[in-house]
Amino acid sequence: xxxxxxxxxxxxxxxxxxxxxxxxxxxxxxxxxxxxxxxxxxxxxxxxxxxxxxxxxxxxxxxxxxxxxxxxxxxxxxxxxxxxxxxxxxxxxxxxxxxxxxxxxxxxxxxxxxxxxxxxxxxxxxxxxxxxxxxxxxxxxxxxxxxxxxxxxxxxxxxxxxxxxxxxxxxxxxxxxxxxxxxxxxxxxxxxxxxxxxxxxxxxxxxxxxxxxxxxxxxxxxxxxxxxxxxxxxxxxxxxxxxxxxxxxxxxxxxxxxxxxxxxxxxxxxxxxxxxxxxxxxxxxxxxxxxxxxxxxxxxxxxxxxxxxxxxxxxxxxxxxxxxxxxxxxxxxxxxxxxxxxxxxxxxxxxxxxxxxxxxxxxxxxxxxxxxxxxxxxxxxxxxxxxxxxxxxxx
Numbered sequence: 001x002x003x004x005x006x007x008x009x010x011x012x013x014x015x016x017x018x019x020x021x022x023x024x025x026x027x028x029x030x031x032x033x034x035x036x037x038x039x040x041x042x043x044x045x046x047x048x049x050x051x052x053x054x055x056x057x058x059x060x061x062x063x064x065x066x067x068x069x070x071x072x073x074x075x076x077x078x079x080x081x082x083x084x085x086x087x088x089x090x091x092x093x094x095x096x097x098x099x100x101x102x103x104x105x106x107x108x109x110x111x112x113x114x115x116x117x118x119x120x121x122x123x124x125x126x127x128x129x130x131x132x133x134x135x136x137x138x139x140x141x142x143x144x145x146x147x148x149x150x151x152x153x154x155x156x157x158x159x160x161x162x163x164x165x166x167x168x169x170x171x172x173x174x175x176x177x178x179x180x181x182x183x184x185x186x187x188x189x190x191x192x193x194x195x196x197x198x199x200x201x202x203x204x205x206x207x208x209x210x211x212x213x214x215x216x217x218x219x220x221x222x223x224x225x226x227x228x229x230x231x232x233x234x235x236x237x238x239x240x241x242x243x244x245x246x247x248x249x250x251x252x253x254x255x256x257x258x259x260x261x262x263x264x265x266x267x268x269x270x271x272x273x274x275x276x277x278x279x280x281x282x283x284x285x286x287x288x289x290x291x292x293x294x295x296x297x298x299x300x301x302x303x304x305x306x307x308x309x310x311x312x313x314x315x316x317x318x319x320x321x322x323x324x325x326x327x328x329x330x331x332x333x334x335x336x337x338x339x340x341x342x343x344x345x346x347x348x349x350x351x352x353x354x355x356x357x358x359x360x361x362x363x364x365x366x367x368x369x370x371x372x373x374x375x376x377x378x379x380x381x382x383x384x385x386x387x388x389x390x391x392x393x394x395x
Contacts, residue, residue, distance in 0.1 A: 004131025011076040018204040021077040027086045034061045034097040035219045039296045041101050046313035053104050056174055063177050064118040066282055069208040071122055073200045085125050092117035104163045112159030119148045140197040143185035151176035181278050198274025202267030209281045210260050216289045220248050220296035227303045236306040243368045244299040250374035258385050259333050266336055280335040291325025306364040315358050318367045322374055323351050347377035
């Protein structure tokens with residue numbers, strides 16, 4: 001660590017879009033499990049306290065993943081040392097994911113140590129790899145390591161604390177991890193990082209975040225299929241299954257049909273890709289993925305009880321999940337177009353109307369209405385932007 005690596009493990013720049021490698025996709029498999037653990041943990045005890053706890057755990061999982069995606073944007077996974085780094089992070093991530101259901105009971109320290117391992121192993125490797133090959137980024141990771149190490153004091157302390165105190169201590173830790181990038185990891189004596197230090201290959205980062213959205217959507221589809229397979233296939237459950245599947249398609253369409261492509265093109269050609277990478281991909285993908293997870297919970301709830309009175313947890317998940325997803329996408333696209341898409345605002349308006357009348361609706365009707373709102377947004381955006389895309393292509 002003190003001497004640094006003599007081998008340059010950095011990706012070569014200036015040779016077009018850096019492709020996502022199979023070892024990066026292999027690494028992502030751990031987070032399929034993490035997303036499943038999060039949705040099942042929320043479903044098991046859907047209370048305000050549990051929602052706050054799962055939100056905190058999800059944010060930690062996200063930081064473990066997105067920080068690694070930034071690192072693999074700089075490192076070249078064709079080197080065996082980089083692959084071994086990812087395998088070590090996979091093991092730590094698996095340990096982290098296994099601890100999620102009991103993170104606020106018996107496995108708090110295990111969760112904290114799993115998260116600590118992902119942060120320390122990654123940052124330590126980067127300090128070793130960058131020391132002789134990228135002075136600016138080496139100083140950047142000295143600051144990053146300082147912020148992460150400070151937060152880890154609270155993560156590990158929370159692991160030893162009782163469940164009530166643990167939540168408060170971990171909220172402090174999460175606040176430190178979340179504020180770091182927005183403050184450019186400013187450290188007394190080391191200064192602050194700059195956007196030049198965060199010179200990412202934009203197309204690669206966009207593709208990585210798109211793949212995480214696919215992970216979350218795939219987990220939603222798997223939950224829907226597995227739950228439906230164990231039920232009696234009567235008319236109500238079949239309709240509930242159909243609307244859940246349609247909702248997954250609508251969410252895919254809203255993110256990938258136009259928005260993700262335009263964002264990828266913009267960040268790939270941006271003069272300061274680090275700025276867009278920090279806001280659009282590091283921060284604004286949090287509500288996008290969170291919305292998908294909450295929608296997956298709603299799908300399980302409506303499949304189990306499609307008729308009767310709509311309980312509060314169904315209303316929160318069935319309407320709140322799509323709303324969080326649309327808000328995240330609207331803010332994400334705002335970074336591209338500098339204005340909020342009208343289709344998403346209309347969709348949020350439809351969800352607000354649905355919430356106002358939800359007390360008179362069955363769970364199936366509530367979730368069907370929410371899915372219909374997502375479909376309206378998908379169709380509206382496609383029809384309003386497709387002619388413009390065609391004109392641009394002809395030009």
